[in-house]
Amino acid sequence: MLYISLVSGHDHGYIDLADAAAWPTNIAERVMTGELFVLRRCMQRLDLFDDLRAASLDGIRQVLGPEVSARVDAEGLDQIHRFASLEQIAKITDAVYRTTATQAARWVSKIVPDLLGVTEPYYFERRPNVRFVIPYDLMMQEADALAGVIKKHGHGKVTPHPPHRDSWVDCPTNLINIWIAVGPIPEGNGITIFPDAFGRTLASTPSGGLARDEHPGTPLNFDLAAGDVILFHGNHLHSSVLNRTESTRHVVSFRVVTEKPRYAGKHYHHYVHSSLAGGPLDLVAEWPANFAWGWVETRLIWIAERLGLTRRPGGRTNGAGRRPPSAPLPPVAVSRLSPGTIQPVSDDVCAARLADAKVVAFGRRCPHEGADLSFGHVRDGEVVCPWHDVRFDARSGKSACQMLQPLRLFDVQVEDDVVRVRTD
Template structure:
């Protein structure tokens, strides 16, 4: 792990050198395009170490620089980080990608641009429903739009996940606002004809001269790598579908310390999750099997009321982490377990035994 920064730097340089030719092949053979395109100058190289290893160096790998490279990236749109709104992601597996260390895609919010905090994190009240993820063999690739909400799985396996992420646009890059990356997308042409190569060369010279002139004139580039508050005001909102708190039965004596919570059985159909308080959720796994559990994921405090159920687990909506509803544990041994409370269902009501 001590050698990771050096390995990462060398991998970035190697990928930067091969990216132009690789992108030409992708544009020509995959997208069947003969028109000019723009490719990110520095593609991302992502070594996702097992979380239980990363957490041992949390102070180092918790820095923004490593977010998405070594540590899992929460649900996001690439434009939150000043990338073009028309970029395409080519996510290439260099090693095997397994369920438990892959990429999450959120199909239910496709076409929406959800809001984020000032430090580029998803708002906790946003609901995006189901998650799709994939197992890949070395050489496989996922191709998706950068504005399609996506995230990293927390690496709950014992293997490092190694991928290269190449961003490109099939026309001139478009940004939500003045971006520090506006000159980082390089003009290319899919064919190798002399005219195309000459145009690439001239465009490259023009880009470098522009940067040098701006520097000489003292023009400061925007160094804000997170989208501004003004731009965020125009984003969509997916909070309306977030599960609403389950109503507590009236007439029951309910103490403020939540030692007795009672609700109607009919308010919790099979397969649903509902918040019941600021600290607790309830879920019905099947008929006459209701479980209560602590509301927030022990990893980054995602609201589990927005998660889903799978194989007896609550699945974190941000990083696809399964947490057992039997004992609260997860595959990541370094994470604290959820608190689980027993529920007793009697006739038409459920009582949480806390």
């Protein structure tokens, strides 16, 4: 199988285009309309996979030496957490940022025409994004070790990212995300995309996450082999899966804009022009993208903040603050509670019906980051959080992640078809 195409607005199933001769044309235009592509073994096909992998191993060598790098090479990049502490993984992330940045112009000059079919000049983010997201339980044991790398490179690189659009974290509104699995990324790790939300108006928090009372729609998760690529518009709502596997997610992603980058928020990301980057005029490669009032305005705001003339925006909230209580919800009728769906019983409690018709009730806020579980679903006896794909056993409340609080469960009685929950 060489590639798979996913079409937004259809049934969110995979449309298997296994015929190598049918490599789609105009992929860039199709991505800009919201279409998603999962391209199997794409980097091998572009003859870039070995280079990409070598840059990652080189970063590991810089931090841990050639012996460890050779062992990771043999065991797989997804097993890096067996050879490095979190502090070392933070340093490796930094090192791989450096090794990939030096080659980004060359790689992108192959990816954009050969994969996206774009032959005109384009813009791309100067440094690719590098992610090493280790299993969640391990990450939480030394979470403080990651503070520095989060501050430098932002969330989503070594920690999970809440549902967001890239433009909410000040990236261009018109970018194509080229998300590359450098190591294998099984389901239970990786990225979630919410195709239903594409083009919808959604509220976000000041920190750039989805507002808690917004329904993200049906999630789409992926099972990827090393070298697979997901192509998606940066305005697709997407988030990180809380890593419940034994595998580290190692991803390098590029952001490309086929026209001048447009910004809805601040303009501080570094986009270079393809005809200048990596050449003798590399020093001025950012100028074409920065020739805009938004760039000047962002710098003026930055100066004003440092001079204390304006207040800086607050920190991350992820929408987890308490909401004011809403009006009482209508009673949940068991006959209208179809298996697999979740309905809110109150501001704090949800109910769901399992496949065997048993009705269960549980806390409405996910113990991880407070997502509204009434927007989630039940699958195989597990309550699935809509934000990070966290799964809780509907009968015990437990998840695969030992470092997470279990889901709070409540006793349920059914009277006259109505779900009644004891919350005392």
